[in-house]
Amino acid sequence: MTQGSLISFDAETQSFHLHNDEISYVPGIEDGGVLAHLYFGRRIKKYHGQLKSPRIDRGFSGNLPGSFDRTFSLDAILREYSYEGDGDFRSPALVIRQADGSRSTFFKFQDYSISDGKPGLTGLPATYVLDNSEAQTLTINLVDDVSDLTLAMNYTIYRNRPVVTRSVKIINYGQQTVNIEKIASMMIDLPAGEKDVISLPGGHLNERNINREPITFGTKTFQSRRGTTSHHMNNFIAITNRDTDEFQGEALGLSLAYSGNHKEEVSKDPYGSYRISVGINDDQFDWEIASQDSFQAPEVIMTYSHAGLNGMSHALHDLLQQRMVRSKYKNSPRPILVNNWEATFMDFDEARLLPIVDEAKALGIEMFVLDDGWFGHRDDDMTSLGDWQVLDKKFPQGLQHFADYIHERDLKFGIWLEPEMISIDSKLYQNHPEYMLRVPNRIAIPSRNQYVLDIGRPEVRENIHGQIKALLDTTDIDYVKWDMNRSLADIYANDLSDERQGEVMHRYVLGLYQLLEDLTTEYPDILWEGCSGGGGRIDAGFMYYMPQSWASDNADAVARMKIQYGTSLGYPTSSFTSHVSETPNQQTGRDTSLQTRGAVAMSSVFGNELDLTQMTPVEKQAVKAQVDQYKDIRQLVQYGRYSRLIDPNKGNRGAWMFVSDDKNEALVFSFKLLSDGQPENEILKLVDLDPNKTYENVVSGDEFGGDELMNAGIYEPNVFEDFSAIIYHFKAK
Ligand code: DGJ
Secondary structure, eight states: OOSSOSSEETTTTEEEEEOSSEEEHHHHHHHHEEEEEEEEEOOOOOOTTTTSOOOOOOOOOOOSSTTTTTTOGGGGSOOOOOOOTOOSSOSEEEEEEETTTTOOOOOEEEEEEEEEEEOOOOTOOOOOOOOGGGGOOOOOEEETTTEEEEEEEEEEEESSSSSEEEEEEEEOOOOOOEEEEEEEEEEEEEOOSSSSEEOOBBBBTTTOOOEEEOOOBEEEEEEOOSSSSSSSSSSSSEETTTOOOOOSSEEEEEEOOOOOEEEEEEEEOOTTTEEEEEOOOOOOOOEEEOOOOEEEEEEEEEEEESOOOOHHHHHOOOOHEEETSSSSTTTTTOOOOEESSSHHHTOOOOHHHHHHHHHHHTOOEEEEESSSBBTTTSTTTTTTTTOHHHHHHHHOHHHHHHHHHHHHHHHEEEEOOTTTEEEEEEHHHHHHHGGGGOOOOSOOOOOOOOEBBBBTSSHHHHHHHHHHHHHHHHHHOOEEEEEEOOOSSSSSOTTSSSGGGGHHHHHHHHHHHHHHHHHHOTTEEETEOOOBTEEEEEEEETTGGGGGEEOOOOOOOHHHHHHHHHTTTTGGGGGGEEEOSSSSSSSTTOOOOOOHHHHHHHSSEEEEEOOGGGOOOHHHHHHHHHHHHHHHHHOOOOOSSEEEEEEESSEEEEEEEEEEETEEEEEEEEEESSOOOSOOOOOEEOOOTTTEEEEEEETTTOOOHHHHHHOOOOEEEESSSEEEEEEEHHHHH
16 A cells, blocks of 8 residues: 555535545534544545435434534434434433533534544543554544533544544633533444444353344443443454354454443334444443543544454554554563462472472473462452562572572563552551542442442552562562452542542553553563452453463363453454463362363463372373363464464354464364264364475374365364364375
8 A cells, every 4th residue: 555645525425535445434524513423344446425424304313503504414324433412312322511510512514634654642541643644643633612622532543543532622722611421432323224333241250241132223221330340241242244143243342441331232223224332331431521621531442344253353463563552562572371270379488389380390381470379368258358468487498598499490470469459457548548449438348258449539549559569679570470359449538628529430440551551661671460269350441551361260261262262353362371280270169171271271372370290191191182282283373374264152162363464374273062972074174385386294194275275264173072172283295
C-alpha cells in the first residue's frame, strides 16, 4: 500500500471515508448536523452517498428540533453516537445531567481534523503506533450549543490492519458544572439483516465460555458490575452474520481497553436495525465535569473480518501483541516456570522449596515463582495482605538468600503480590483503616476473608508503591504475578464528597493504571503477569501494562482447553499462561494424562504447578520431555498465527493450530474427549498453510502438500483412552 491518506472528507456527500486496503468505515453528516453511520465493512473505493438514511415518516418518532419534516427521525436512522433527550428513543450512548437537572443534549457537527499517527489517551491504556505513517486519526467535534459541551469523537484507522479504534472525550466549555451519567466509548448502528452476538461469560474456574445468540428485538446487556473486568463477562463481544463460522463470513470484533466495570449493549429496533454500544458501565457511575474540565472515555478496538471468526481473531491477536503490549518481553520467549501454589499452597518454608528449585533446574525449567504466603505472617488467607515484607519464619535467611539460591542455578526468580488488597489482620490496617473501601456505618463485605484498598486515592497508592519498591530494590526479582482475588463491594471513598461517590469505581481503575504505569516503567526488566483469581482480569487494557495473564485457576486439561478456546477469540496465545498441574485435578476431580495436560498447557505460555519433588523418575522424564518440546515450539506457539479448527464445546473433539509467518512450520493440537468403541474415521483439515509447499510430519516423516493438508486433510488416529491429545508438527521441505 502506498503511504497515501487513509482518511478523506467528501464535501458533496458530507461523508468521511476511513479506508485501507482491507476495510472502509464511513461516518457522515446528516440533516441537522447529526453524525450518522453509513458503512463499515470490506474496502470500497469510494462512497457515493447512496446510503443516506431513507426518508420515511415513522409514527411516534420525533423529528429534528424545530423541524416539521416528519420523514427524518433520529429514532430511525443509523447513527454513530446518540444522546438522551434527542428524540431517539433507543438506548443512548451519552447521558449528561445538566446543572438544572435536565438530561437533554443535542450534539451537532462543528468541525473535524485529520492527523497522522495516533495520540495516546492520558491515564488510560490504548493501542499505539511506532511510526506516524502507520495510522491516521480523525477527530470530529460535535457541540451542544445550549450547554457549550464539546464531544470529540476520535477514530483511528491503521494502514495495514483491518482495525478502527474509537474513543470519545467531553470538554465542558460552559459555565456550569455538569455530570456524566453514561458515556459509551463507541456506539454504532448497523443495517437490518440476521445477526448474532458472541459474548464470553463464565465464572471463577470457568472463564470465557463462547456464548452465541441471535440479536432479537429488545436490548441485551453484557456487563461487569464488579469493579473489574471479571470472570463473569469479558469486555469483548463479536457481532456476526448468522452464517459466519470460524472460516468464512463477516465478523465485527469489539474489545474495550479497560479493566473496570463495563457494559456492552446490543439491540434490535422496530425497523430491524441493530444498535451496539460498548463502554464503562453506567451503573454506579456519575462523573462531575466542572467548567473547562474534560473527561476521556476508554478506547474500543473494532476489527472487521470477512474471513470468519479466525480472521477477526488474527487481526486482534496481532494488534494487541504488537501495538498494545509495551513490555520488553513483547516479542521475546517467555520463560517456562514452576509455581509452588498448587504444590504447597501456603504451607512452605525455604527448606521445603529448595528441592523444588533443584528439580526445576534438573528438568530444564527456567524460572521459579514463589506464590502466596511468603509475607507478613501469612499462613492462611485471613491475614497480612498489605504487609509486603518477608515472613522470617519461612525465610530465616531472608528473601535475597532464596533468590540467590535460585539465581546461582541459573533460574529466574518470580514472586506473587496482591497489591490492591488489605487484610484486617495486617499492620497496614492497624495504621490506616481509612485506606479500605468501606461505606460509613456499614459492616464491610468480606470476600476470601479480605478487603479492597481504595487505590484511587494517591496516598494509598504511594504506600503500596513504596512497599513494592522496597521489595524490588532489595531483592533480585525477575517476574511479578500481580493477583487480585475479589470483586469490589463497599463502594465509598473517604476523600470524595457525597455528590462524587459515583466516581469511585472509575477512579479505582485510573488509580490502578497509574500504579501499574509507575511500577512497570520503573522496573522495565521485570516480566509482569496479571492474575485475578485466575483469569478475572484478562482484557485488552491490562495488556498495556502486563504482557501476559494467568488464564484460569482451573488447570484441568478438558476444562482448560475450552477456556483457552474461548479466550483465543479476543486474545493472543502469548497473552495468557497455562500450567500443568496434578491429577486428579484439584478443581474438577478429573484424571487426565500428562500428555494431554501438557498439550493444553503448551498451547499458550507454558509452565508447571506440579510438586516436582513428589514425582517418579518416569514422570520426571516425561515432564522434562515436555519442557524440551516446548522450548522447541515456543516461538511458534507464542508468536505464530493461531487458528481455531474444532470447538471442544460443541462435540467430542477440539483442535487448533499455529503457523509461522513464513508458513514454513505448523503445529496442530488435536484433542478427543471420550473414546469410542467404533470410532468414526475422522478427518482433520488444516488452514493457513502455503498450498504450494510440501510439508513433512517431523515425527513420522510423512509428506503432504499444503493444499492436501488443507483440502483433503489427514485421518486422526484412534486412541484408546479418554481425553487424549496429539500434537502434529509439520515443517516445509
Ligand atoms: C489466585 C491465583 O489465581 C492462584 O494462582 C494463586 O496465586 C492464588 N490466588 C494465591 O492466593
